[in-house]
Amino acid sequence: MCGIFGVTGSKNAFIDLYKGLKMIQHRGQDTCGIVTYDNHFNIKRAEGLVTTAFGENDISRLTGSVGIAHVRYPTIGKGGVENAQPVYTNTPYGIVMAHNGNVSNYFQLHERLQKKYHRYINSDVDVQIILNIFSYHLSRQQNFSFEILCDTVKKVFSEVKGSYSVIAYIAERGFVAFRDPIGFRPLVFGRKDDVTAFSSESVSLEAIGIDEYEDVKPGEVIFIDEKNKMMRRVLEESRQRACIFEWVYFARPDSVIDGIDVYNARYRLGEKLAEELKNRRNDFDVIIPVPDTARTASLACATKLNLPYREGLIKNRYIGRTFIMPGQKKRMDAIREKLHPIKIELSGKRVLLIDDSIVRGNTSKSIVKLVRDSGAKEVHFAVYSPALKFPCFYGIDIQHADEFLANRAPLDRIANEIGADSMHYLSLEGLVNGVGMGRKNFCTACFSGKYPQNVTKDDKSKIHCDRKRADG
Numbered sequence: 001m002c003g004i005f006g007v008t009g010s011k012n013a014f015i016d017l018y019k020g021l022k023m024i025q026h027r028g029q030d031t032c033g034i035v036t037y038d039n040h041f042n043i044k045r046a047e048g049l050v051t052t053a054f055g056e057n058d059i060s061r062l063t064g065s066v067g068i069a070h071v072r073y074p075t076i077g078k079g080g081v082e083n084a085q086p087v088y089t090n091t092p093y094g095i096v097m098a099h100n101g102n103v104s105n106y107f108q109l110h111e112r113l114q115k116k117y118h119r120y121i122n123s124d125v126d127v128q129i130i131l132n133i134f135s136y137h138l139s140r141q142q143n144f145s146f147e148i149l150c151d152t153v154k155k156v157f158s159e160v161k162g163s164y165s166v167i168a169y170i171a172e173r174g175f176v177a178f179r180d181p182i183g184f185r186p187l188v189f190g191r192k193d194d195v196t197a198f199s200s201e202s203v204s205l206e207a208i209g210i211d212e213y214e215d216v217k218p219g220e221v222i223f224i225d226e227k228n229k230m231m232r233r234v235l236e237e238s239r240q241r242a243c244i245f246e247w248v249y250f251a252r253p254d255s256v257i258d259g260i261d262v263y264n265a266r267y268r269l270g271e272k273l274a275e276e277l278k279n280r281r282n283d284f285d286v287i288i289p290v291p292d293t294a295r296t297a298s299l300a301c302a303t304k305l306n307l308p309y310r311e312g313l314i315k316n317r318y319i320g321r322t323f324i325m326p327g328q329k330k331r332m333d334a335i336r337e338k339l340h341p342i343k344i345e346l347s348g349k350r351v352l353l354i355d356d357s358i359v360r361g362n363t364s365k366s367i368v369k370l371v372r373d374s375g376a377k378e379v380h381f382a383v384y385s386p387a388l389k390f391p392c393f394y395g396i397d398i399q400h401a402d403e404f405l406a407n408r409a410p411l412d413r414i415a416n417e418i419g420a421d422s423m424h425y426l427s428l429e430g431l432v433n434g435v436g437m438g439r440k441n442f443c444t445a446c447f448s449g450k451y452p453q454n455v456t457k458d459d460k461s462k463i464h465c466d467r468k469r470a471d472g
């Protein structure tokens with residue numbers, strides 16, 4: 001998962017990009033980068049957070065009215081500044097590009113680029129593949145037009161598999177945005193006066209004063225030329241499969257993605273969870289969210305079950321990176337650094353903890369212990385998504401099937417595994433109905449195993465190896 005933000009027609013692109021990028025910092029904290037264009041490209045990429053990487057000194061260096069920006073969470077390719085985005089190529093014209101997603105046939109295409117197209121890339125990040133395929137096909141054309149751009153993006157669609165929402169700027173030609181035909185990852189845009197901005201999430205647009213926006217459609221390309229004229233076309237129509245995890249966990253609650261308000265979706269998921277718990281057990285004294293993502297769903301669940309909602313765990317926002325250490329004792333220490341209990345809300349009570357999801361279960365186990373050690377009489381656990389069982393090849397670092405708690409223990413033993421008195425997962429039906437209200441055009445592969453796009457066995461194993469290598 002990453003975040004992209006781009007702007008054209010701005011009075012000061014750097015200021016807009018800085019404001020917009022901060023709003024999507026939650027989508028990646030490994031590296032960040034901003035590129036502006038002002039007769040030449042001004043590029044700065046760095047490790048860490050936007051607010052520490054950029055400062056006032058950059059205002060005079062990153063000049064221009066157009067630019068693109070990125071925050072990265074590594075999936076393909078290691079972390080570190082060498083794999084930061086946006087990336088650049090000087091043929092044809094000079095192009096900068098950034099993306100959010102995961103090229104699932106990266107390794108096949110990497111070989112094709114070298115053997116067939118004779119293009120060699122200088123980092124491991126998968127946007128390099130998109131940039132080089134795009135620029136290879138564009139460079140074979142004699143001139144530039146919207147028609148030629150559409151043909152070029154069609155070639156990208158036919159070669160590049162997986163998820164990709166892309167923004168790019170072609171020097172002295174214009175601003176480009178496109179979204180893969182399945183529309184896995186979000187991409188929204190809005191225009192106000194002369195300014196047009198594109199972002200992974202609508203909050204960035206609002207941060208620069210653009211309150212009206214719409215989604216780039218799956219398979220659509222949008223081009224804004226140097227005279228600020230916008231052209232758009234859907235090049236390939238497939239059934240959309242938006243990543244449902246955006247509404248569960250990734251996106252900010254104040255964003256709207258593909259027309260669905262994230263806050264309301266999370267609220268409905270909490271209500272669905274309450275409906276399912278009603279048929280099982282609901283004799284709890286209090287409902288406590290695991291902060292921060294689970295707050296909205298927990299509030300909805302408590303309201304629907306007519307139970308008190310309380311804040312019983314406080315998150316330390318200033319902790320920075322916690323080093324993940326093996327062993328339960330050290331893991332416990334790490335959780336205690338991040339979360340602190342409010343004992344009066346927990347002591348002597350039958351507590352229902354609600355979280356967004358469970359991956360390996362180590363964090364859940366530590367949180368259950370923390371609440372029990374704080375004097376809770378009973379500790380129950382519920383998540384407002386189904387059991388995670390299958391790896392994601394479309395841009396989320398949910399990797400090896402054998403790491404998932406739900407694959408290590410049968411469902412009726414999960415509570416035991418995390419030390420809880422009971423455990424409940426939301427059903428897949430509850431998830432899809434809660435988010436979509438009748439719409440069913442989502443990817444749910446990590447829950448259901450139904451992948452919207454085939455990923456070859458070879459690509460799967462190479463992606464696994466790459467991630468293991470990246471994990472060190």
Ligand code: SF4
Nearest residue numbers: 243392394443445446
């Ligand atoms: S597999 Fe899961 S995380 Fe990956 S795109 Fe599909 S729903 Fe999202």
